[in-house]
Amino acid sequence: MIRLEGLSKIYPTASGGMTSVDNVSFEVGAGETCVLLGPSGCGKTTTLRMINRLVTPTRGKIFIDGRDTDASDPVELRRTIGYVIQQIGLFPNMTVAENIAVVPRLLKWDARRMRKRAEELLAMLALDPKTFADRYPNELSGGQAQRVGVARALAADPPVLLMDEPFGAVDPVNREVIQDEFLRMQKSLRKTVLFVSHDIDEAVKMADRIAIFRAGKLEQYAAPDELLGRPANDFVAGFVGSDRTLKRLRRIHVSDVMSDDRAAKHMDGTPTVQPHDDLRRVATLFLEYGVDALACVDADGRVVGSVSRAAVASRLGTAGGGETAA
Amino acid sequence: METLTFILNNLGAIGERTVEHVSIVSVAVGIAILTGVPLGIAITQSQRGADTVLYLGSIVMTIPSVALFGLLIPVLSKIGQGIGYLPAVIAATLYAQLPIVRNTYTAIRNVDPALRSAAIGMGMSVPQRLWRVEIPIALPVIIAGVRVSVVINIGVTAIAAYIGAGGLGTFISRGISQTDIRQLLTGALALAILAITADFSLLWLQRRLTPKGMGPRSS
Numbered sequence: 001m002i003r004l005e006g007l008s009k010i011y012p013t014a015s016g017g018m019t020s021v022d023n024v025s026f027e028v029g030a031g032e033t034c035v036l037l038g039p040s041g042c043g044k045t046t047t048l049r050m051i052n053r054l055v056t057p058t059r060g061k062i063f064i065d066g067r068d069t070d071a072s073d074p075v076e077l078r079r080t081i082g083y084v085i086q087q088i089g090l091f092p093n094m095t096v097a098e099n100i101a102v103v104p105r106l107l108k109w110d111a112r113r114m115r116k117r118a119e120e121l122l123a124m125l126a127l128d129p130k131t132f133a134d135r136y137p138n139e140l141s142g143g144q145a146q147r148v149g150v151a152r153a154l155a156a157d158p159p160v161l162l163m164d165e166p167f168g169a170v171d172p173v174n175r176e177v178i179q180d181e182f183l184r185m186q187k188s189l190r191k192t193v194l195f196v197s198h199d200i201d202e203a204v205k206m207a208d209r210i211a212i213f214r215a216g217k218l219e220q221y222a223a224p225d226e227l228l229g230r231p232a233n234d235f236v237a238g239f240v241g242s243d244r245t246l247k248r249l250r251r252i253h254v255s256d257v258m259s260d261d262r263a264a265k266h267m268d269g270t271p272t273v274q275p276h277d278d279l280r281r282v283a284t285l286f287l288e289y290g291v292d293a294l295a296c297v298d299a300d301g302r303v304v305g306s307v308s309r310a311a312v313a314s315r316l317g318t319a320g321g322g323e324t325a326a
Numbered sequence: 327m328e329t330l331t332f333i334l335n336n337l338g339a340i341g342e343r344t345v346e347h348v349s350i351v352s353v354a355v356g357i358a359i360l361t362g363v364p365l366g367i368a369i370t371q372s373q374r375g376a377d378t379v380l381y382l383g384s385i386v387m388t389i390p391s392v393a394l395f396g397l398l399i400p401v402l403s404k405i406g407q408g409i410g411y412l413p414a415v416i417a418a419t420l421y422a423q424l425p426i427v428r429n430t431y432t433a434i435r436n437v438d439p440a441l442r443s444a445a446i447g448m449g450m451s452v453p454q455r456l457w458r459v460e461i462p463i464a465l466p467v468i469i470a471g472v473r474v475s476v477v478i479n480i481g482v483t484a485i486a487a488y489i490g491a492g493g494l495g496t497f498i499s500r501g502i503s504q505t506d507i508r509q510l511l512t513g514a515l516a517l518a519i520l521a522i523t524a525d526f527s528l529l530w531l532q533r534r535l536t537p538k539g540m541g542p543r544s545s
Contacts, residue, residue: 052447054447075450075451077449078448078449079448085440087438087440087443088440089438090444091444091458091463092540093537093538094537102458103448103449106448106450136540138539162447
């Protein structure tokens with residue numbers, strides 16, 4: 001869907017040039033969320049801004065759906081790419097509904113269609129259209145404003161979404177909530193998302209793939225489970241942290257490691273898990289109850305299998321061997 | 327008392343002088359808006375341009391208006407317009423320029439860079455960005471500049487009476503030459519009322535044109 005080929009950005013300086021992005025190539029599949037991760041100044045934001053031509057690449061090519069973006073007019077191109085920034089950037093002179101309808105208006109939709117779309121998006125982002133559509137941005141909380149920012153990016157239903165630390169300015173509690181909402185929404189929308197973050201936890205939570213940058217170079221491009229399980233080098237290992245195994249548990253689900261041993265006994269007094277639970281819960285229960293195995297039940301409480309310490313350990317040991325659970 | 331009688335006996339003349347005065351000020355400010363706002367926006371693109379324009383504008387402001395009228399006489403005499411309406415309008419336009427250019431420049435420059443970045447990133451062309459985002463946000467500050475220009479111009483135009491441009495300054499100049507306190511007071515009073523009225527009307531306009539979501543919340 002989006003392919004970067006040998007992308008470089010060199011800013012001219014007195015001493016010859018400062019390389020901000022250095023020969024970066026990777027590909028993000030349609031409907032995937034790719035998180036660009038790294039410390040500040042690593043080139044992740046510059047890479048993102050080259051995709052919608054806010055920054056002109058020095059070298060290299062970007063293809064969206066196989067089309068070279070050099071061939072399109074930057075203004076037209078940007079209208080087909082949703083863009084969310086950390087500072088949100090809602091226009092203070094426009095109501096929430098008008099802010100959401102910015103790109104539809106550029107595309108000359110009629111007024112009723114724009115209004116309908118704005119209300120639909122507000123509802124999707126858990127904001128009551130009646131209450132919020134006609135408010136101004138200065139009447140919104142940070143979390144509400146950020147939701148409107150996301151709604152605005154989605155307004156014209158662009159296939160691609162670029163998000164530059166979109167939830168960075170939201171407090172930690174609300175950030176979790178918005179992340180969860182976004183994941184739920186993304187499940188049905190299946191946009192191709194490029195998401196800049198400096199937060200490894202956020203990256204592990206949101207990403208299908210993580211591109212980790214250092215000093216303009218792409219250090220590793222992998223699914224979160226593989227990145228955590230088999231960091232390509234010391235920098236990546238250091239960046240993801242010494243608790244990377246714990247972080248991996250979030251992205252592995254009971255269904256990935258469950259034996260379909262339907263006869264598994266459910267010992268009285270120990271809790272059960274469900275196939276969609278992640279392994280953080282399983283590990284917590286192992287430690288809390290001192291058990292080596294837990295029964296796994298379906299929504300109706302029928303035992304459908306069991307999950308054992310050995311199975312979890314073996315899953316963690318063979319990291320990157322297969323596809324991750326998404 | 328004498329002054330009051332004078333005013334009541336000369337309401338017609340005062341009205342005429344006021345119309346002359348307002349006409350010079352509004353033509354000058356109108357020209358200054360049409361030239362100053364685009365100029366103020368244009369110089370946001372170049373720091374050097376901005377420095378030059380604002381510096382020149384400040385120099386013009388330091389020239390006393392009487393001197394400026396004097397300077398215009400030989401120049402405009404060449405087309406037979408050395409005194410009267412034209413030099414008054416030209417001088418007033420020059421004085422009106424700086425507050426408008428400077429406020430426009432400052433207001434556009436102070437638009438949050440995140441808004442500019444969002445506007446460009448969503449695919450607005452330069453004119454769309456100016457008309458839909460930057461000018462509406464800058465408008466209250468631009469109008470504040472217009473207010474300053476109008477008040478300055480009401481004063482400058484009063485002095486233009488000395489070059490035969492008419493206006494309310496006529497009462498003052500005659501009052502001085504004829505040592506007639508009634509005319510002097512009439513002119514001063516009328517000018518003060520005109521300046522205050524203009525300032526308040528423009529303040530009202532400024533509030534009306536402030537985008538609803540900005541400034542003090544109103545509901």
